[in-house]
Amino acid sequence: MWFFDALASGFQYPTDTGRLQWFRIIFGAVLTTRFVLAFGQGGWDRFVPGSMSVHLAKQRFGQARARALIILYRPGLLVRTAAALALALGFVPRIALLLVLAGIAMELLYLRSPNAVRYTLLTGACLLLAGNLGHGPHVDYGLSMENTWSQCLLVLVTTDIYWNSAWQKLRSSQFRSGLYLAQWIHTYTQVRDRLPHSQHAVPGLVRRHAGNLTSRDIRLWRLVAITVIVVEIVLPPPCSSRRRCLTRLSSAS
Amino acid sequence: MHVSVLSAVQMTVTLGLVVWMIIGFTPLPGHWLRWRMFCRATFTIVTLIGTKDGRAEPVNVYDHLSPGSFILNPSALQRILDHLIESGRYDRIDGHGRMLSADGEKPVEVRESRVVL
Numbered sequence: 001m002w003f004f005d006a007l008a009s010g011f012q013y014p015t016d017t018g019r020l021q022w023f024r025i026i027f028g029a030v031l032t033t034r035f036v037l038a039f040g041q042g043g044w045d046r047f048v049p050g051s052m053s054v055h056l057a058k059q060r061f062g063q064a065r066a067r068a069l070i071i072l073y074r075p076g077l078l079v080r081t082a083a084a085l086a087l088a089l090g091f092v093p094r095i096a097l098l099l100v101l102a103g104i105a106m107e108l109l110y111l112r113s114p115n116a117v118r119y120t121l122l123t124g125a126c127l128l129l130a131g132n133l134g135h136g137p138h139v140d141y142g143l144s145m146e147n148t149w150s151q152c153l154l155v156l157v158t159t160d161i162y163w164n165s166a167w168q169k170l171r172s173s174q175f176r177s178g179l180y181l182a183q184w185i186h187t188y189t190q191v192r193d194r195l196p197h198s199q200h201a202v203p204g205l206v207r208r209h210a211g212n213l214t215s216r217d218i219r220l221w222r223l224v225a226i227t228v229i230v231v232e233i234v235l236p237p238p239c240s241s242r243r244r245c246l247t248r249l250s251s252a253s
Numbered sequence: 254m255h256v257s258v259l260s261a262v263q264m265t266v267t268l269g270l271v272v273w274m275i276i277g278f279t280p281l282p283g284h285w286l287r288w289r290m291f292c293r294a295t296f297t298i299v300t301l302i303g304t305k306d307g308r309a310e311p312v313n314v315y316d317h318l319s320p321g322s323f324i325l326n327p328s329a330l331q332r333i334l335d336h337l338i339e340s341g342r343y344d345r346i347d348g349h350g351r352m353l354s355a356d357g358e359k360p361v362e363v364r365e366s367r368v369v370l
Contacts, residue, residue: 007267010260042320052317055336111319115290149263153270160274165288167278172292174355180291183353184324187296191323194313199321213353 003155006148014143020151021090021134024097024127028088031100031120035081041197046110047073053110061109069109076106093133097124119161126153159236166232169225176229178222185221186213295326299350301363303343312337312346327352327361331368338366 006013037043046053047070057066080103086096101124107117127133131146174180188202189211202211210217277286301312315323317333337343345366352361352370362369 010257011263011267012256012260046320050340052333052336053319055340056332112322115288118285119288149267153267156267156270156274160277160286161288164274164277164286165290168287168289168292172289172355174294175292179355179357180294183296184291184294187298187323187353190298191315194315195321195323196313196316197320213358 003152006152011149011152012145013148014145015148015151016141017132017134017144017147018139018141020127020130020147020154021132021139023154024093024130024133025088025090025137025139027123027127028084028086028096028100031084031104032081032088035077035084035103039077039081041199044074044077057110069106073106076103079103080106088137090134090136090138093135094128097128097133100124101128119157122157123154126150126157129153162232162236166229169229169232175225176222178218178220178225181221181225182210182213182218185211186217293355294324295352295354296323297325297327297330297350297352297361299325299330299348299361299363301346301348303337303346305343312343312348327368327370330361330363334363334366334368 002013002015006015045051047057048054054066054070057069060066061069080100083096083099083103087093087100101121104117104120104124107114111117127150130150132140132144134140169175172180174183185202185206188200189207192200192202192207210220273283274286276283277288299314301314302309303312314325314330314333317336318325318329334346337346343366346363347365348363350361350363352359359370
């Protein structure tokens with residue numbers, strides 16, 4: 001397996017540079033989409049005067065820093081979107097990647113549980129360590145050691161997110177019992193008409209037949225919970241690489 | 254940089270990352286490599302009425318959450334109530350609802366802008 005061979009050789013093991021360049025292109029494309037979508041759903045109007053987000057920012061960072069965040073927020077949204085597009089197209093990819101990472105890191109300042117942000121920052125940092133990110137929208141194929149270390153780090157980070165997530169779920173009785181998923185779907189069913197920007201597309205059939213928080217519903221969601229844990233454990237053996245990272249990136253975003 | 258030095262640096266950084274990952278499986282502090290997606294949460298389903306100068310109107314507390322989010326615990330609910338009162342939008346807010354957590358379901362009440370469990 002290339003991962004263990006690369007590790008054993010101290011990363012002096014040739015891999016196809018094209019693999020990581022494909023990751024760079026798809027990473028850029030996924031983030032371009034994510035950043036464009038972030039303009040909608042109330043994103044552009046976060047930090048409008050008198051809003052809860054302004055109140056929370058002032059509470060958390062104080063007047064001066066909150067003001068700086070509010071001023072930089074909208075230009076930040078624009079710059080990071082342009083940078084993500086440049087990254088996907090291979091235009092000054094390393095500088096574009098740095099701007100993309102700064103743009104995504106901005107979300108740590110106002111999102112409550114930014115798992116997707118942390119995962120993107122970690123995978124982006126791995127990408128930053130690649131020796132050959134490529135230039136332009138084409139991919140350079142060929143064996144070299146330039147991207148081997150970066151590729152190994154991506155596999156490690158992605159394997160960790162699956163296994164650690166499975167571990168955290170195993171330790172949570174709320175998740176294991178099916179209660180978490182049953183409560184999530186029930187709460188969503190109850191409040192969805194009051195949500196200004198719903199980002200969830202839960203089919204009506206699921207809401208009607210599994211969203212009532214009955215003991216049958218909880219038993220059903222327990223099956224789903226156990227399946228999720230098993231899939232998270234089985235899915236990412238370190239022999240996999242790019243494909244798993246990309247799947248996770250799409251789902252986390 | 255000489256190949257062996259580069260390799261040693263890369264191995265050290267990788268080892269550091271692996272140690273950091275292992276910490277994520279222990280109770281030691283730190284949250285960066287601890288992926289608690291969909292693990293634990295407290296949900297609140299609540300209906301509120303806000304009163305301003307004697308006039309009452311419904312308050313949609315979910316309007317004030319991060320876009321797309323609907324997970325609301327009692328302290329977050331209290332922060333939103335405080336904001337709505339401090340900003341002068343309402344004189345008082347009252348209401349009732351249910352709180353769902355790992356412990357099951359409990360009633361929750363908002364009395365004179367305070368969350369009462």
